Amino acid sequence: MEYNTNRFKLVIPEYGRNIHKMIAYAIQIKNRKKRNRCAWSIIKLMTDSNPRLNNPYFQHKLWNQLFIMSKYQLDVDPPFPKPHPEKIKIFYYKKVEYPEYLTDFRYYGKIIRNMIHVAIHCKNRQKKEGLFYAIANTMKKNYLRWNKNLVEDDIIFKDLKVLSKGKICLMNNTDPLLQCSYLLNPKRKKNYMRKKKIG
16 A cells, blocks of 8 residues: 655645646646646646636636646646746745653643743742642643543642652642542532532
8 A cells, every 4th residue: 555655745735646646647748739738627627626716817826836836847838927946936834843742741731831830930838839739630630631530649749740840749748639520520619619618
C-alpha cells in the first residue's frame, strides 16, 4: 500500500493529488493542441470545485496556479499572460508548533501550568496555600473528566509535585480534596457548599 507521505509533495495541496497528476500528464503530451485542451479541462475542474471562481479575475488566478503547480514546465497558450516565476509568490502554510508539555499530564491542561506558576510566586502565605488546594481540586476534576475513573488524592498530590518541579508538596497535609462525587456532579457540589455555609 502506498501512503501519501511516500508520494511526491503537492505544490498547492488545496487542489489535491489528482489535479497534480493531471498536470504532470499534460506536461508529457507532445501535441500542442491536445496539451491546450487538457489544460482547459484541468482549469474547468478547478473552477467546478468552487463556482465563485468562474469570473475573469479568478480565472487569471487559476491559470497562474496551474503554471505554479506545473513548476512552469507546462507549455500551453493561456488566455492571460504567462506568469513569471520571480514575480509570483507562493505562500506555504507554516507548520504549527505545539508547546512541549509533559505528555503524561496532558489531561490537566495548560491553564493548570499557568495557575501553578502564579501560586508559586504568590507572596501572601495564606492565599498561597488556598491556591495550592484550588489547583489540586481543579486537577482532580480534569483527571475525572478525561479518565472517567475515581482517583485518590495522593495521585493528584504526586502529579502536582511533578508539574511544579517539587515546589508544591501537599503529600503530608491532612486536608482532603473535594470528593469525586461532588466534582462529577455540579448540582450536588452546589448543595454541599450551601449546607457548609449554613452549618
